[in-house]
Amino acid sequence: MARQFETIALIGIGLIGSSIAREIKDKGLAGTVVVSTRSPETLKRAEELGLGDRYTLSAAEAVKDADLVIVSVPVGASGAVAAEIAPHLKQRAIVTDVGSTKGSVIAQMAPHMPAHVHFIPGHPIAGTEYSGPDAGFIGLFKGRWCILTPLPETDADAKAKLRHFWETLGSMVDDMDPEHHDKVLAIVSHLPHIIAYNIVGTADDLETVTESEVIKYSASGFRDFTRLAASDPTMWRDVCLHNKDAILEMLARFSEDLAYLQRAIRWGDGDKLFDLFTRTRAVRRSIIQAGQDTDMVDFGRHAMDKK
Amino acid sequence: MARQFETIALIGIGLIGSSIAREIKDKGLAGTVVVSTRSPETLKRAEELGLGDRYTLSAAEAVKDADLVIVSVPVGASGAVAAEIAPHLKQRAIVTDVGSTKGSVIAQMAPHMPAHVHFIPGHPIAGTEYSGPDAGFIGLFKGRWCILTPLPETDADAKAKLRHFWETLGSMVDDMDPEHHDKVLAIVSHLPHIIAYNIVGTADDLETVTESEVIKYSASGFRDFTRLAASDPTMWRDVCLHNKDAILEMLARFSEDLAYLQRAIRWGDGDKLFDLFTRTRAVRRSIIQAGQDTDMVDFGRHAMDKK
Numbered sequence: 110m111a112r113q114f115e116t117i118a119l120i121g122i123g124l125i126g127s128s129i130a131r132e133i134k135d136k137g138l139a140g141t142v143v144v145s146t147r148s149p150e151t152l153k154r155a156e157e158l159g160l161g162d163r164y165t166l167s168a169a170e171a172v173k174d175a176d177l178v179i180v181s182v183p184v185g186a187s188g189a190v191a192a193e194i195a196p197h198l199k200q201r202a203i204v205t206d207v208g209s210t211k212g213s214v215i216a217q218m219a220p221h222m223p224a225h226v227h228f229i230p231g232h233p234i235a236g237t238e239y240s241g242p243d244a245g246f247i248g249l250f251k252g253r254w255c256i257l258t259p260l261p262e263t264d265a266d267a268k269a270k271l272r273h274f275w276e277t278l279g280s281m282v283d284d285m286d287p288e289h290h291d292k293v294l295a296i297v298s299h300l301p302h303i304i305a306y307n308i309v310g311t312a313d314d315l316e317t318v319t320e321s322e323v324i325k326y327s328a329s330g331f332r333d334f335t336r337l338a339a340s341d342p343t344m345w346r347d348v349c350l351h352n353k354d355a356i357l358e359m360l361a362r363f364s365e366d367l368a369y370l371q372r373a374i375r376w377g378d379g380d381k382l383f384d385l386f387t388r389t390r391a392v393r394r395s396i397i398q399a400g401q402d403t404d405m406v407d408f409g410r411h412a413m414d415k416k
Numbered sequence: 417m418a419r420q421f422e423t424i425a426l427i428g429i430g431l432i433g434s435s436i437a438r439e440i441k442d443k444g445l446a447g448t449v450v451v452s453t454r455s456p457e458t459l460k461r462a463e464e465l466g467l468g469d470r471y472t473l474s475a476a477e478a479v480k481d482a483d484l485v486i487v488s489v490p491v492g493a494s495g496a497v498a499a500e501i502a503p504h505l506k507q508r509a510i511v512t513d514v515g516s517t518k519g520s521v522i523a524q525m526a527p528h529m530p531a532h533v534h535f536i537p538g539h540p541i542a543g544t545e546y547s548g549p550d551a552g553f554i555g556l557f558k559g560r561w562c563i564l565t566p567l568p569e570t571d572a573d574a575k576a577k578l579r580h581f582w583e584t585l586g587s588m589v590d591d592m593d594p595e596h597h598d599k600v601l602a603i604v605s606h607l608p609h610i611i612a613y614n615i616v617g618t619a620d621d622l623e624t625v626t627e628s629e630v631i632k633y634s635a636s637g638f639r640d641f642t643r644l645a646a647s648d649p650t651m652w653r654d655v656c657l658h659n660k661d662a663i664l665e666m667l668a669r670f671s672e673d674l675a676y677l678q679r680a681i682r683w684g685d686g687d688k689l690f691d692l693f694t695r696t697r698a699v700r701r702s703i704i705q706a707g708q709d710t711d712m713v714d715f716g717r718h719a720m721d722k723k
Contacts, residue, residue: 185686209636234636237713238700246713253635293625296618298636304615305637307677308608309696311670318600324702328560329516329541329605330612332709333640339700342693349681349689359618360678364671366618370610371667374656382656386649389616393545393646395631402639403717406544406553410715 111137113274118143118175120168120190122155123341124236125207126181127245130160132278135247145171155242169197177274180206180218185347188217195221203267205231209294209344211258211287213351219260227267232256232290233280234298240341251279252400258287295355299348300363303356305337306345420581423448425482427475427497429462430648431543432514433488434552437467439585442554452478462549476504484581487513487525492654495524502528510574512538516601516651518565518594520658526567534574539563539597540587541605547648558586559707565594602662606655607670610663612644613652 117139119126126144133139144161145168146152156164165171172178172194180190187208198204204226208214211230222228235253237244255275259268272282285293312323312331323331349356373381397404424446426433433451440446451468452475453459463471472478479485479501487497494515505511511533515521518537529535542560544551562582566575579589592600619630619638630638656663680688704711 234633236636239713244713254633256633289624293629293633294636296622296625297630297633297638300618301615301637301641303677303681304611304674305640306693306696307674308611308670309699310677310692311607311666311673312603313695313699314673315603315669317596318603320699320702322600323604324699324706324708326541326561326563326600326604327703327706327708329543329601330608330644331604332703333612333644334608335696335700335703335709336715337637337640338693338696340693342690342697345693346686346689350684350686353681353684356681357678360674360681362621363615363618364674364678366621367611367614367667367671370614370617371664371671374610374660374663374667377657377660379653379657382653383649385617386613386645386647386652388620389613389642389645390649392616392620392627392631393642395627396634396639396642399631399634401631401634402642405717406546406551408643408715408717410710410712410717 112140113138113270113277114176115139116141116143116174117177117179118145118171119161119179119181120145120171120194121181122146122151122160122242123181124240124244125233126179127155127158127160127242128247128249129179129181129278130155131245131247132250134160136277138274138277139177141174143171143175151242158242160242168193172202173197173199175199175202178202178204180204183343183347184208184210184214184351187214188221191218191221195223198223198226200225201227203227203229203271205229205271207231207233209298209348210352211290215258215260215287227264228260229263229268229271230258230287231271231275232258232294233275236340238336238339240344248279250275253280255280255282256285256290257282258285258290291352291355295352295359299352299356300359302337302340302345303349303360304363305334308334309338418444419447420445420577420584421483422446423450423481424484424486425450425452425478426468426486426488427452427478427501428488429453429458429467429549430488431547431551432540433486434462434465434467434549435554435556436486436488436585437462438552438554439557441467443584445581445584446484448481450478450482458549465549467549475500479509480504480506482506482509485509485511487511490650490654491515491517491521491658494521495528498525498528502530505530505533507532508534510534510536510578512536512578514538514540516605516655517659518597522565522567522594534571535567536570536575536578537565537594538578538582539565539601540582543647545643545646547651555586557582560587562587562589563592563597564589565592565597598659598662602659602666606659606663607666609644609647609652610656610667611670612641615641616645
């Protein structure tokens with residue numbers, strides 16, 4: 110495929126950053142890829158994996174010739190990265206990020222961005238339960254949505270270039286208001302992760318049921334939750350702290366609904382239970398029809414169980 | 417493999433019953449398989465699928481020559497089935513079930529069981545989000561646990577025969593006290609399903625985020641929950657009503673832990689969040705080590721996404 114940028118700087122080289130790096134190399138999208146992370150071990154590993162052309166511990170150094178800068182760090186670190194790179198950004202560079210919260214990232218980064226660059230916040234809705242530079246792979250973004258939350262003054266050409274970049278990686282791209290993005294993600298991503306972390310914690314704390322029993326019999330439902338609850342703790346701590354309002358709103362609704370369900374169980378109201386349990390089946394069908402999940406039994410993993 | 421029973425009667429021919437039927441035929445475990453269900457449509461479908469040798473709408477008729485009777489109906493129907501079959505059971509027949517709650521099934525069925533049969537409640541911990549006779553398949557029980565909750569007076573030979581039957585289907589078999597079974601299942605299975613149903617309901621009710629947004633962006637975590645929330649509504653209504661005490665206890669603990677987590681989010685206590693999010697990763701690792709889940713990214717479904 111055609112080169113899209115002369116130089117791309119990747120700040121942060123975990124699951125997302127390293128998947129982007131692999132895609133850029135695979136598709137020949139840049140002349141030079143500069144990889145930067147503040148951890149010497151991670152940088153060394155990125156170099157061993159051959160993820161870039163140049164490697165540096167200094168984000169400032171990394172961005173100086175870059176036409177596209179992609180910040181892929183836990184959202185709590187966005188402000189510090191922005192402050193560090195701002196004075197070194199090239200004229201008309203496009204600066205984007207991949208953070209799961211957008212209001213907070215904009216609040217942290219936008220004030221530092223010089224007028225001569227194009228700052229376009231973004232969020233590829235893709236990931237796995239694994240983290241670090243080894244976890245990345247080609248195809249992570251394929252068929253997944255990438256949401257851009259451009260600021261009102263954003264240059265149309267710069268946005269089109271960034272959009273085209275994500276489309277080349279296989280993504281479908283949507284524009285959204287940052288505040289709305291944060292509400293949508295609170296329900297489809299943040300709340301599920303928090304609930305999964307919570308239920309795994311509850312199970313882990315029981316005195317009457319041993320941990321080995323929880324593990325042995327996990328195939329009856331529990332194990333689905335443990336996948337989400339195995340996600341990167343730093344990333345998720347930061348998401349909780351940086352999308353607080355929307356998350357607290359969704360948590361309140363969830364708890365209210367759960368209290369209603371609990372009461373139906375206590376009072377033996379089978380019709381209420383049956384109605385809810387029927388309605389939710391339709392949501393699953395819609396997700397499969399939309400191509401956002403496989404219709405294979407047990408996500409297809411049953412076939413793998415039988416190995 | 418060798419024939420283990422002359423005649424097996426299957427009362428109920430849904431996901432579990434029809435998987436058992438397929439295994440019996442595949443492995444030649446019975447001379448005759450009698451299939452019974454109270455729904456004429458389901459019985460017709462079972463016959464089309466060739467799941468048995470004889471088909472009848474009458475559970476009483478089905479059991480009269482059976483050496484092994486397997487009741488695979490929603491747990492709320494156990495009592496009625498027991499009352500219907502009791503007078504027709506053969507001398508020394510083994511009667512078992514596959515229900516997800518054991519205290520309630522014993523309370524419903526045991527009083528009806530004549531002294532001349534061996535009643536051994538059981539629970540194969542296996543299933544998928546699909547239901548009905550078409551949903552069954554060979555291999556469903558392979559590598560999964562099956563828990564037997566025998567009553568104190570249970571005949572050792574009869575129990576050994578039933579145990580051997582499940583082992584032939586690929587299961588690992590454990591004995592457990594019924595009350596303890598119900599607590600273990602409340603945390604590893606019932607609570608996860610209830611939570612999944614609840615979160616899908618909460619998402620479906622939002623006014624600020626549209627249903628199509630929930631579906632489009634579900635790959636970020638939500639879709640894992642929808643699989644569990646697509647499970648059979650009748651079965652799960654009955655589980656909620658028939659394991660009420662243990663479920664209410666686990667729900668109370670879950671809600672208490674969630675309130676603690678919510679408070680940490682509200683007050684920005686990142687250390688508390690990080691600690692929980694780190695601890696839960698270890699549980700996932702143990703489940704994978706125990707062979708109860710695949711270590712493939714996204715349960716391996718990512719490979720299928722890319723089709």
